[in-house]
Amino acid sequence: MDYIIHYDVAAFMITLAIAIHFFYKKNIDTYQNRLFSILIWLELVSSALDLVTIYTIGHPDVVSRGWHYLLNGVYLLSFNATSAVYFTYIINVVKKKRKIKPFEKMLIMVPFTVDVLLTLTTPVTGLVFTITEANEYVHGSLFLILYVNAMLYVAMSQVYSVVYRAVFTMGQSVAVYTYTITSFIVVVIQMMFPFLMIAQFAVSMAVMLIYLSLENPLDYAERELGTYNQTAFEKILTTNIENEKHFSVFAMELDGMQYLSETLGTESANRILKQFAEFMTAAAGKKKVFYLSGNRFAVVSESRKETWEELTGKIRDRCKQPFYTESVALTITALLCVVDYPEDAVRLADIEALIGLCLADAKQRSDEEVIYADISLLEKHRRESQIIQIMKRALQENQFSVFYQPIFSVAKQRFTSAEALIRLQNDELGFISPEEFIPLAEKNGLILEIGEFVFREVCRFIVEEKLLSRGIEYIEVNLSVVQCMQESLYQDLLSVMDEYHLPYPCINLEITETAAVMSHETLMRNMSKLIEHGVNFSLDDYGTGFSNTTFVIKYPFRIVKIDKSMVWSAMEDEKAMYALKYTMAMVKAMGMELVAEGVENEEQIRLLTELGCDFFQGYYYSKPVNGKLFLEKIGA
Numbered sequence: 001m002d003y004i005i006h007y008d009v010a011a012f013m014i015t016l017a018i019a020i021h022f023f024y025k026k027n028i029d030t031y032q033n034r035l036f037s038i039l040i041w042l043e044l045v046s047s048a049l050d051l052v053t054i055y056t057i058g059h060p061d062v063v064s065r066g067w068h069y070l071l072n073g074v075y076l077l078s079f080n081a082t083s084a085v086y087f088t089y090i091i092n093v094v095k096k097k098r099k100i101k102p103f104e105k106m107l108i109m110v111p112f113t114v115d116v117l118l119t120l121t122t123p124v125t126g127l128v129f130t131i132t133e134a135n136e137y138v139h140g141s142l143f144l145i146l147y148v149n150a151m152l153y154v155a156m157s158q159v160y161s162v163v164y165r166a167v168f169t170m171g172q173s174v175a176v177y178t179y180t181i182t183s184f185i186v187v188v189i190q191m192m193f194p195f196l197m198i199a200q201f202a203v204s205m206a207v208m209l210i211y212l213s214l215e216n217p218l219d220y221a222e223r224e225l226g227t228y229n230q231t232a233f234e235k236i237l238t239t240n241i242e243n244e245k246h247f248s249v250f251a252m253e254l255d256g257m258q259y260l261s262e263t264l265g266t267e268s269a270n271r272i273l274k275q276f277a278e279f280m281t282a283a284a285g286k287k288k289v290f291y292l293s294g295n296r297f298a299v300v301s302e303s304r305k306e307t308w309e310e311l312t313g314k315i316r317d318r319c320k321q322p323f324y325t326e327s328v329a330l331t332i333t334a335l336l337c338v339v340d341y342p343e344d345a346v347r348l349a350d351i352e353a354l355i356g357l358c359l360a361d362a363k364q365r366s367d368e369e370v371i372y373a374d375i376s377l378l379e380k381h382r383r384e385s386q387i388i389q390i391m392k393r394a395l396q397e398n399q400f401s402v403f404y405q406p407i408f409s410v411a412k413q414r415f416t417s418a419e420a421l422i423r424l425q426n427d428e429l430g431f432i433s434p435e436e437f438i439p440l441a442e443k444n445g446l447i448l449e450i451g452e453f454v455f456r457e458v459c460r461f462i463v464e465e466k467l468l469s470r471g472i473e474y475i476e477v478n479l480s481v482v483q484c485m486q487e488s489l490y491q492d493l494l495s496v497m498d499e500y501h502l503p504y505p506c507i508n509l510e511i512t513e514t515a516a517v518m519s520h521e522t523l524m525r526n527m528s529k530l531i532e533h534g535v536n537f538s539l540d541d542y543g544t545g546f547s548n549t550t551f552v553i554k555y556p557f558r559i560v561k562i563d564k565s566m567v568w569s570a571m572e573d574e575k576a577m578y579a580l581k582y583t584m585a586m587v588k589a590m591g592m593e594l595v596a597e598g599v600e601n602e603e604q605i606r607l608l609t610e611l612g613c614d615f616f617q618g619y620y621y622s623k624p625v626n627g628k629l630f631l632e633k634i635g636a
Contacts, residue, residue, distance in 0.1 A: 004195055004196050004197060005051060005054055005197055007196070007197055007198045007200065007201035008047060008050050008051050008054070008197045008200050008201070009051065010201055010204070011043075011047040011050075011200035011201040011203065011204035012044070012047040012048055012051065012200075012204075014201075014204040014205070014207075014208060015040060015043045015044050015047055015204045015207060016044065018040060018204075018207060018208055018211050019040045019041075019044060022036075022037075022040060022211065022215070023037075028220050028228065028232045028235055028236050028288070029236070030235060030236065030239040031092060031239060031243075032089065032092045032093060032215075032239075033215065035085060035088060035089040035092060036089060036210065036211075036214075036215045038085050039082065039085050039086060039089060039207060039210070040207060042078050042081050042082045042085060043082055043200075043203055043204060043207050045074075045078045046075060046078040046079040046082060046200065046203075047200040047203075047204065049071060049074060049075035049078060050075055050079075050197060050200050052071060052075075053071050053072050053075050053137075054197065056068060056071060057136075057137040060134065060135030060136060060137075061135065064135075065131050065133075065135055068131040068135055068137065069122070069123045069131055072129060072131075072137065073119050073120070073122065073123075076115070076119050076128065076129075076146060077115065077116060077119055079146075079150070079199070079200075079203075080112060080115040080146055080149060080150055081112065082203055083149070083150040083153035083154060084108055084111070084112040084153055086153060086154070086157060086206070087107070087108060087153040087154075087156055087157045087160075088100075088108055089210075090157040090160050090161060090176070091104055091108075091160060093167065093168075093214065094160050094161070094163075094164035094167050095164075107156060111149040111152050111153060112149070114145065114149060115145075115146055115149055118142060118145060118146070119146075122140060125140075126140050127140045127141060127142040127143075128140045128142060128143050128145075128146065129143060147187055150183075150187075151183065151184065151187055154179070154180055154183045154184070155180070157176065157179075157180070158176065158177070158180040161173065161176040161177070169213075171213045172213045172214055174213075175209035175210060175212070175213040175214070178206075178209060179202075179205075179206040179209060179210075182202050182205065182206070183202055183206070186198050186199055186201075186202040187199075219231060220232035220235070222277075222290075222291040224270070224274070225273060225274055225277035225291050226274075226277060226278065226281060227277050227280070227281060227289045227290060227291045227297070228288050228289065228290045228291070229290065229291060230290065230291070230292050230293060232288075232290060233290040233292060233298060233300070234348060236288075236300060237249075237300070237341075237348050237351060238348055240302070240341065241341065241346070241347070241348060244342070245302065246302065246304050246340075246341060246342070247300055247301065247302045247340075247341050248300070248301045248302075248303070248306045248308070248338060248339070248340045248341070249298055249299075249300055249338070249339045249340075249341075249351065249355065250298065250299045250300075250301070250306075250308045250311060250336070250337075250338055251292070251296060251297070251298040251336070251337050251338075251339065251355045251358070251359065252296065252297050252298070252315065252334045252335060252336050252337075252359075253294075253295050253296045253297075253334070253335045253359045253362075253363075254272070254273070254276060254295040254332050254333070254334060254335075255295075255332065255333040255334070255335050255363060256332060256333065257269055257272070257273070257294075257295040257332070258295075260272065260330065260332075264325060264328065268325040268326065268328070269325075271324075271325040271326075272323045272325055272330065272332065273291075273295070275323050275324070276297070276323070276332075277289070277291060277297070279318050280297055280299070280315075283311060283314040283315070283318070284299050284311065287299050287300065287301055288300060292355075296355075296359070298355070299311065308338055308370070312336060312370055315334050315336065316334075319331070319332060319333060319334050335359050335362040335363055335371075336362065336370045336371065337355060337358030337359055337361075337362060337370065337371040337372070337373065338358075338370060338371070338372050338373065339351055339354045339355055339358065339373040340373065344373040344374070344375060344378070345373070345375075345378055350378055353378065353381050354373045354377060354378055354381075357373075357377045357378070357380075357381055358371040358372075358373050358377065359371070361377070383429075384440055386428075386429070387429070387432060387436065387437050387440055388440055388444055388446070390424070390426050390429065390432070390437075391424070391437060391440070391441055391446050391450070392446065394424060394426075395446065395449050395450070395453065399424070399425075399426075400422055400423070400424055400450065400453055400454075401422070401423045401424075401425070401626065402420050402421070402422055402423070402454055402457045402458060402461070402627070403420075403421045403422075403423050403624035403625055403626055403630075404418040404419070404420055404421070404461075404475070404624065404625060404626075404627065404630040405418060405419045405421060405617060405622060405623065405624040405625070406418050406617075406621055406622045406630065406633050406634060407419065407476070407595060407615050407616070407617045408615060408616040408617070408621050409614070409615055410609055410613060410614055410615065410616070411614065414471060414634075415471070415472070415621075415633065415634045416471060416472065416473045416615075417472060417473055417474050417475065417476060417508070417615070418472065418475055418476065418630065419475075419476040419478075419510070419617065419624075420454060420457075420458045420475055420476065420477050420478070421434065421478075421624045422434055422438075422450065422453075422454050423624075424437055438450075438480070441480075442480060442481060442482055445482075447480045447482045447483065448482060448483065448486070451479065451480055451482075451483045452492070452496075454477060454478075455477055455493065455496055456496055458475050458477055458507070459496055459497060459499075459500040459502050459507075460500060461475075461627055462475060462500075462502060462506055463500045463501070463502060465627070465631060467506075468503070468506060470631075470634060470635075471634060471635075472506075472634060473505075473506065474505065474506045474507060474508045474536070475506065475507065475508065476508045476509075476510050476538060477507060477508070477509055477510065478509075478510045478540065479509050479510065479511050479515060480515070481512075481514055481515045481518050481519070483515075484511060484515040484516075484518070484519040484522065484523045484526070485518060485519040485522055485523075486522070486526075487522055487525075487526075489522075489526040490525075490526045490529035490530045491529075493507075493509075493530065493535070494530070494533060503534070504530075504533045504534035504535050505534040505535070505536065507535050507536075508535070508536045508537065508538055508558070508559065509530070509535060509536070509537050509538070510537075510538045510539075510540040510561070511523070511537060511538070511539060511540060511555075511557075512539075512540050512541055513539070513541070513542075513551055516539075516551050516555060523555075524555070527555065527556055528556075531556055536558040536559070537555070537556065537557050537558060537559070538557060538558065538559035538560070538561055538595070539551060539552060539555070539557045539559070539560045539561065540561050541561065541563045541597075542560050542561060542562055542563060542566075542583075543562055543563040543565060543566030543580075543583065544563045544565060544566075549586065552586075552587065552590065552592070553590070557592060558592060558593060559592060559593045559594070559595055559615075560587045560592050560593070560594055560595070561594075561595040561596075561597055561617075562580070562583070562584070562594060562595065562596050562597060562613075563597055563598070564597045564598020564599075564618070565598075566579070566580055566583070567580070567596055567597065567598050567599065567604060567608070568598060570607075571603070571604060571607075580611070581611055584611045584612060584613065585611075585612070588612050593614040593615065594612070594613045594614050594615070595613075595614065595615040595616070595617055596608045596613045596615070596616055596617065596618075597617050597618060598617075598618045598619075599616045599617065599618030599619075599620050599621070600618050600619050600620050601620060602620075604618075604620075605620065
């Protein structure tokens with residue numbers, strides 16, 4: 001029979017080109033990747049042996065009868081193994097894990113085992129093929145079983161790709177479906193025209209489609225920097241986690257790159273990134289370097305005794321030397337951290353979260369210490385994420401509540417005002433302190449909604465409970481840093497008060513020194529507008545941190561609230577007492593009123609009264625209480 005081998009030659013050349021490109025480019029070591037490597041080698045071997053056996057069949061005297069059996073047997077086994085490996089590959093793709101269930105192992109092994117038994121026994125049985133005494137090649141009675149089993153693998157692969165179609169992209173689905181349809185067509189053609197060697201060509205095309213859609217090394221390469229990308233990073237970590245394989249991640253972030261990008265331009269920043277990526281690739285040696293995002297890189301090691309000391313030293317030494325962009329020499333700082341699996345985290349999302357948390361921690365430190373992940377960081381992150389979700393739900397379902405802490409007037413000897421304080425109670429976490437959830441709300445943009453809720457609730461409470469007629473002259477409402485930065489703050493607040501027909505002077509807004517620093521010009525404009533309408537302001541927490549008299553002088557506050565820490569310290573320390581006396585005298589001399597916070601006993605009340613304090617706020621009089629109890633406290 002005169003075989004037409006052009007398709008076989010094309011199949012071998014196509015597969016060889018794929019192999020060269022695949023093994024030359026950046027690849028990641030996963031079980032799926034290794035299966036595809038086996039697929040390439042099997043196709044190379046089977047397409048090469050197909051050409052060899054065609055030649056030996058056409059020239060029977062070239063090799064002995066035994067060699068005929070060996071070459072043809074190995075060819076048939078490698079050809080059918082290709083289908084078995086392809087099916088295993090598809091299972092691995094859709095299941096996303098290495099471990100295969102027992103019934104799936106049976107689906108993989110049974111057809112191929114039949115192929116192996118038939119092929120290995122064929123020199124005796126002649127069921128697959130026979131080599132005659134004249135060295136002629138003749139198909140056996142069960143030869144078609146090999147084609148049937150190959151098509152069975154293809155069919156099962158198609159079933160899995162349909163059942164788990166959500167796993168595939170459109171291009172990947174097209175590749176799998178195309179291979180299935182083509183395979184069936186090729187089998188029919190091959191059976192009708194035995195001399196037309198087209199089967200290997202179909203397999204090589206399938207390998208090419210898989211390569212382009214599922215296994216292209218370019219999918220894992222950060223081409224601009226010459227490193228691996230985040231997709232490769234996540235795939236390697238996922239594979240190791242699924243196989244419970246220990247690994248360590250050494251992550252780094254180039255600090256100050258955003259400023260560099262803003263001052264010198266994105267192109268200059270990218271040059272620095274490329275220089276650092278080239279350095280890291282050389283410094284990491286055989287370990288893979290990954291570019292994650294922004295200014296972050298990572299290196300992964302599967303050694304249980306990895307200390308990272310050598311790589312850390314190389315990075316420190318390199319960062320002491322300048323990086324160059326055009327004619328500018330720049331020195332950058334690398335923030336470093338280490339996360340180990342499974343000691344620190346057992347999920348990909350947690351590992352990535354820990355990297356971010358550790359690098360953020362490193363940024364806050366003045367030293368150049370490598371930050372090692374700690375489970376407490378992850379627990380803190382989880383709690384913060386949980387609280388954020390609780391706050392969102394609380395805003396949607398009106399689960400926040402406003403408490404009121406009465407403020408006692410020395411002159412009138414009764415409660416004349418109160419501070420509104422937000423509270424959050426959750427079924428799962430219980431009471432969540434404002435000191436914990438307010439900073440999170442500021443970071444995540446929820447503070448504006450929370451601030452609006454508190455202000456509206458206070459306005460409603462004043463009106464509905466007729467507080468002005470019960471002796472309450474005003475309610476103090478805290479403004480967050482973010483609220484103070486809003487250009488439209490005064491309009492928003494006045495609008496709500498107008499909605500409730502509320503007299504403007506019955507609201508007193510509390511501002512911290514931090515808020516004043518962060519939003520100086522905007523805050524001054526808002527304060528001026530609101531004061532024009534009769535709204536008053538208090539400087540809160542005076543005496544904490546870096547309290548500065550400049551703020552007392554510059555801003556139009558009516559009230560200064562002395563923080564409890566300053567009050568308590570004065571009761572125990574003579575120097576602190578002098579500081580408290582002079583502070584109160586200064587404030588009074590400026591014509592402002594004083595509120596002492598944290599008042600808890602009669603001795604404090606006596607001393608503060610002698611110093612001229614106007615109002616007291618503290619547990620001696622009342623802790624923060626809900627609206628009902630507040631009304632009882634003021635005697636309503």
